[in-house]
Amino acid sequence: MNFFQVENLTKKFGGLTANSDVSVNVEKGRIVGIIGPNGAGKSTFFGTVSGFYKPDGGRILFEGKDISGRPPEDTCRLGIARTFQIVRPLSSLSVLDNILVGAFLRDKNKKKAVARAEEVLELSGLKELRRQPAASLTIADKKRLELARALATRPKLLLLDEVMAGLTPKETQDAVELIKSINKRGITLFVVEHVMEVIMPISDKVIVLDGGRKIAEGLPEAVANDPEVIKAYLGERYYAAGS
Numbered sequence: 624m625n626f627f628q629v630e631n632l633t634k635k636f637g638g639l640t641a642n643s644d645v646s647v648n649v650e651k652g653r654i655v656g657i658i659g660p661n662g663a664g665k666s667t668f669f670g671t672v673s674g675f676y677k678p679d680g681g682r683i684l685f686e687g688k689d690i691s692g693r694p695p696e697d698t699c700r701l702g703i704a705r706t707f708q709i710v711r712p713l714s715s716l717s718v719l720d721n722i723l724v725g726a727f728l729r730d731k732n733k734k735k736a737v738a739r740a741e742e743v744l745e746l747s748g749l750k751e752l753r754r755q756p757a758a759s760l761t762i763a764d765k766k767r768l769e770l771a772r773a774l775a776t777r778p779k780l781l782l783l784d785e786v787m788a789g790l791t792p793k794e795t796q797d798a799v800e801l802i803k804s805i806n807k808r809g810i811t812l813f814v815v816e817h818v819m820e821v822i823m824p825i826s827d828k829v830i831v832l833d834g835g836r837k838i839a840e841g842l843p844e845a846v847a848n849d850p851e852v853i854k855a856y857l858g859e860r861y862y863a864a865g866s
């Protein structure tokens with residue numbers, strides 16, 4: 624049984640086809656990067672596979688179940704969580720309470736939800752900030768909180784939408800370490816990112832979208848040197864670590 628499989632996914636917004644016939648297969652425990660120029664359809668892909676948008680064609684299979692068109696609360700319960708490119712913490716709530724919101728989605732039992740929130744506070748490095756209102760956090764910590772909230776739902780598959788955009792090099796490095804430690808706990812990750820030097824070294828596989836279509840898929844180094852990918856990035860060339 625495939626862990627996560629997307630077959631010929633198509634999503635349209637009126638006359639615009641944001642995802643066209645996209646097929647992807649993800650093995651359990653991997654980190655898969657999704658890259659592509661602005662407007663390539665990366666966020667739409669996340670939105671559709673997590674149930675925020677209904678697909679216009681194709682199928683989404685998670686652990687053997689067809690979850691196409693299921694709403695986000697269903698996909699979340701099944702074990703798929705996502706972050707948003709634009710972070711939306713509940714500003715007046717504390718860091719801990721924001722994480723608890725995620726934990727309660729998974730577990731209505733207060734004791735269990737609090738225990739999960741504590742675990743996530745520790746893992747995400749937000750322990751010291753637990754009582755701070757979310758509104759007072761830096762961008763980097765807001766992104767960390769967004770990730771923590773998704774983690775609190777105990778996902779099997781976590782979709783990260785540009786969690787490193789706008790961070791300093793040090794903050795980016797911290798975020799990379801956090802992603803790696805989440806993956807080490809057995810969580811499969813799908814990571815959309817513009818910062819290619821960051822995504823290439825941590826991904827087991829990279830998928831490239833352009834104009835809504837998948838134009839390449841493979842090992843980071845092969846993808847970075849693929850002529851069609853280079854063309855999509857208007858001649859910019861990115862190299863995987865070690866090349």
Ligand SMILES: Nc1ncnc2c1ncn2[C@@H]1O[C@H](COP(=O)(O)OP(=O)(O)OP(=O)(O)O)[C@@H](O)[C@H]1O
Binds near residue numbers: 639641660
């Ligand atoms: N809710 C929506 N309604 C209408 N059009 C949309 C909607 N969301 C995205 N689009 C359009 O679909 C296309 C793909 O957008 P999407 O945000 O998925 O791309 P992206 O690869 O995530 O881009 P970026 O890197 O800039 O975030 C774009 O042309 C965008 O304008």
